[in-house]
Amino acid sequence: MFDTDEVIYAKENKIAFTAGLQKPESYATQQIIKFSRVITNVGGGLNASDGVFYCPEPGLYSFFVSIMTVANDAYAHIYKNDKFIMHVYTDQSGRKWKSGSNAVVLRLERGDRVYIKLPSSQHLHSAATYFTGLKI
Amino acid sequence: MFDTDEVIYAKENKIAFTAGLQKPESYATQQIIKFSRVITNVGGGLNASDGVFYCPEPGLYSFFVSIMTVANDAYAHIYKNDKFIMHVYTDQSGRKWKSGSNAVVLRLERGDRVYIKLPSSQHLHSAATYFTGLKI
Amino acid sequence: MFDTDEVIYAKENKIAFTAGLQKPESYATQQIIKFSRVITNVGGGLNASDGVFYCPEPGLYSFFVSIMTVANDAYAHIYKNDKFIMHVYTDQSGRKWKSGSNAVVLRLERGDRVYIKLPSSQHLHSAATYFTGLKI
Numbered sequence: 001m002f003d004t005d006e007v008i009y010a011k012e013n014k015i016a017f018t019a020g021l022q023k024p025e026s027y028a029t030q031q032i033i034k035f036s037r038v039i040t041n042v043g044g045g046l047n048a049s050d051g052v053f054y055c056p057e058p059g060l061y062s063f064f065v066s067i068m069t070v071a072n073d074a075y076a077h078i079y080k081n082d083k084f085i086m087h088v089y090t091d092q093s094g095r096k097w098k099s100g101s102n103a104v105v106l107r108l109e110r111g112d113r114v115y116i117k118l119p120s121s122q123h124l125h126s127a128a129t130y131f132t133g134l135k136i
Numbered sequence: 137m138f139d140t141d142e143v144i145y146a147k148e149n150k151i152a153f154t155a156g157l158q159k160p161e162s163y164a165t166q167q168i169i170k171f172s173r174v175i176t177n178v179g180g181g182l183n184a185s186d187g188v189f190y191c192p193e194p195g196l197y198s199f200f201v202s203i204m205t206v207a208n209d210a211y212a213h214i215y216k217n218d219k220f221i222m223h224v225y226t227d228q229s230g231r232k233w234k235s236g237s238n239a240v241v242l243r244l245e246r247g248d249r250v251y252i253k254l255p256s257s258q259h260l261h262s263a264a265t266y267f268t269g270l271k272i
Numbered sequence: 273m274f275d276t277d278e279v280i281y282a283k284e285n286k287i288a289f290t291a292g293l294q295k296p297e298s299y300a301t302q303q304i305i306k307f308s309r310v311i312t313n314v315g316g317g318l319n320a321s322d323g324v325f326y327c328p329e330p331g332l333y334s335f336f337v338s339i340m341t342v343a344n345d346a347y348a349h350i351y352k353n354d355k356f357i358m359h360v361y362t363d364q365s366g367r368k369w370k371s372g373s374n375a376v377v378l379r380l381e382r383g384d385r386v387y388i389k390l391p392s393s394q395h396l397h398s399a400a401t402y403f404t405g406l407k408i
Contacts, residue, residue, distance in 0.1 A: 091370035128225035234363035264361035
């Protein structure tokens with residue numbers, strides 16, 4: 001048996017996902033954020049267990065990343081393959097919970113990888129740490 | 137008479153909206169944010185007066201929510217029907233104006249409702265409190 | 273010779289961009305943010321050197337703006353032509369680095385201009401100051 005919706009979306013070539021964390025998670029330096037809570041994953045691009053979006057179809061993609069952390073001066077990095085693309089910055093207001101978000105449109109080839117890496121060890125809150133992407 | 141643009145967008149099956157507040161508003165606990173300033177509402181999904189997006193066509197939708205509040209540890213909740221989906225978190229920096237945003241892709245059926253609810257009483261600033269959605 | 277990808281995207285009528293700053297920049301009051309780092313610019317709508325998106329095709333567009341600044345109570349304004357649309361607000365937490373973001377869907381006619389203006393003099397950090405747009 002198959003999921004009828006998935007068949008329809010595949011015909012329409014739709015690719016879109018949102019994933020987050022089931023519970024707060026601590027990360028060591030240079031780790032990629034993995035996603036234990038998948039809200040949407042149409043087109044199968046996101047591998048939630050390793051945290052990487054593997055581009056299934058060449059095209060233009062829009063990504064949105066939000067993080068919620070407690071570290072002072074906390075941020076995350078969006079990567080395409082092994083290349084740094086941009087920061088997702090929160091603020092420098094000391095050890096308090098805070099959030100930050102950023103977005104980017106990227107041209108991807110099949111197999112390109114997009115993911116979020118933490119440049120320093122951080123404790124991420126599940127309430128507002130999410131990774132979203134969609135094919136334009 | 138009709139709005140020619142609306143006819144064209146309807147043919148293309150476009151659905152997209154952005155709405156905010158005309159002026160700062162105070163909300164009691166568990167209230168849904170209503171929108172007194174509609175910037176865009178193509179496809180008629182958003183009912184600004186009750187604050188709810190009623191899905192007019194099944195499909196994949198992307199939503200973006202920003203809030204600007206003055207309460208410490210302030211946040212909002214994105215709901216689909218009666219199910220909590222995610223937080224829109226600002227920060228814990230005390231009683232100062234602050235903003236936060238989040239985004240999500242959801243698969244919706246016709247009639248599904250998406251809206252923003254405040255889990256605690258809050259004073260929202262109109263400068264940066266907005267609800268945006270679009271059919272992918 | 274031509275860029276094959278550009279030809280394909282032009283056929284598909286895709287328009288999307290993301291641009292930021294190569295390095296931190298100081299701005300005087302009422303200046304438009306210019307972009308020295310273009311990550312994506314398909315469809316040619318963004319003129320990075322003057323910071324303005326000139327709409328190449330009528331339609332619905334989604335924009336996302338993030339700023340990272342150090343001024344207290346810092347924000348930016350999104351404009352359509354000469355009309356103020358909305359704030360991109362950070363927070364009031366004093367002279368510390370902080371970020372803020374906002375998004376909007378706008379109906380544009382050919383030639384309409386969308387850009388980001390700073391209502392006060394500010395020092396923007398390149399790490400998390402970005403302007404993204406796409407045709408829905």
